[in-house]
Amino acid sequence: MGIQFREVSYRYPSGSINFYQAISNINLTINEKDEFIALVGHTGSGKSTLAQHMNALIFPTLGEVEIFGSVVSKKRNKKIKYNDLRKHVGLVFQFPEYQLFEETVEKDIMFGPMNFKVKHDEAEALAKKALFLVGLDESYLKRNPFNLSGGEKKRVSIAGILALDPDILVLDEPTSGLDPAGKKQLMELFTSIQKNTGKTIIVITHDMDLVYEFASRVIVLNSGELVFDGTPEKLFHRDDLKNYSLDYPETIQVLRAVKTHFGKDINIYKKTMTEAVLEIERAMKL
């Protein structure tokens, strides 16, 4: 099961024939369990377009996407119940906090399940559970979402998708607009949701420090093409990331500079500030 992309290309409908191809010839398998995937690439590389294929919000121009057993291609298949299929993959858009609209947090989270014809009582229970998963307690249920802080709003909007109990959760730049502490907290939250539920989580991001510290797999898009699929370790060992407009994590950049300047035998592949400090202290003693 999970999601399989087979030679998928997508071109946005537009008057101009020269309009750029958003993604081209993508082959990719997403497992339905136990993955924490970072989807990275420069602005306009096709990340969001790829993500929207994952729950059939858009249909491939060429090729096919198999989503939990249903094959989605250019031609709409009347046998496929697209709404059922979308239950498998929850998509959280950029700035989801702008999509809150109900008068209480509880109603907002329940909106999704109710739309999928879940009974009121059941939806209430799902809302509670989802709120707990995003690290907020029951006291938030009756609060007005518009009086929450930016980070809390983000959590509530993510809970709205979690309440649908998707197998795979896709988040489009969830950390943008948060301060460094907020970013870290949110990534830790995803890690714990991933561990507690076994759901596969896919996060679109530009932040390589977060990718290095949290992801188990990285998919890199460059001008619509898939150019890398593997572990963060393997990605950051490559020396050609500039070609894909990607930075190295800050720890690697700083350790590399120290290594070059002092000519010491330093292992530059450290994920956190503390690890980097210990490595420098170790190497400089030799």
Place this chain on the structure above:
Amino acid sequence: MSYIDIKDLSFTYTGKRMILKDISLSVEKGEWIAILGHNGSGKSTLAKTILGLLEPASGTIEIDSILLKEDTTYDIRKKIGIVFQNPDNQFVGVTVKDDIAFGMENLCFPQKEMLEKINFYAEKVGMSDFLDKEPSQLSGGQKQRVAIAGILAMQTEIMIFDEATSMLDPFAREDLMKYIKELHREGITIIMITHDIEEALLADRLVILKDGMIFKNGLKEDLLAHPEIFENSFLELPMALRIANHLFAGSEELKAVKDFLWEYNLGK
């Protein structure tokens, strides 16, 4: 009298919790300041009150000797261009071209000049190939670049960037920073609102907000000498400085590494 003069400014949405508390701040013409602070510290609210988008509970704002009041709001807005965090908040045009033109149209730029400027600034932000596209077809980062081009084209005396780089990839971000440096050299007054210290360190002066109040206001060199200022306001120093601050300086070699990391950070 400074170019921008904010005195005892307070703001509240509800009448209870104060979002801004007694903010007094002066900015000189041509200065580049960064306003830093954690989420919810009041940074964006401050920008919105400067523009007259929000009405302060008390205090005054004067820009270029014009006191901000209901009947002077338009005169003051003509002087200020602002780029918001989420480009969807400032899209109005049917095509990218229309969108870049919108601000200039409001300022009654002549048609010919407008067209030249559209091409010039689209080029600057690398969106020349997209002029006839619909903004809705663009990625988040591309939209942000279009929004930036539209504001730059207005050539206002003051530019406010409110977390403007949050949706850009590192290279697009570097390009924008280069361009802001150019604006600074041309004498434009720049206010950058951010929680990214690396970005903030490009400014001459840092103003750190914490819980709606000015926590620190000073030259960056002076503030950086006290890393605890940043930690106490939930801000994260660049990795090189954090490593430098945590290294045990027990030997000459480690002291040399510390010095090197400071140099490295300044050179970036």
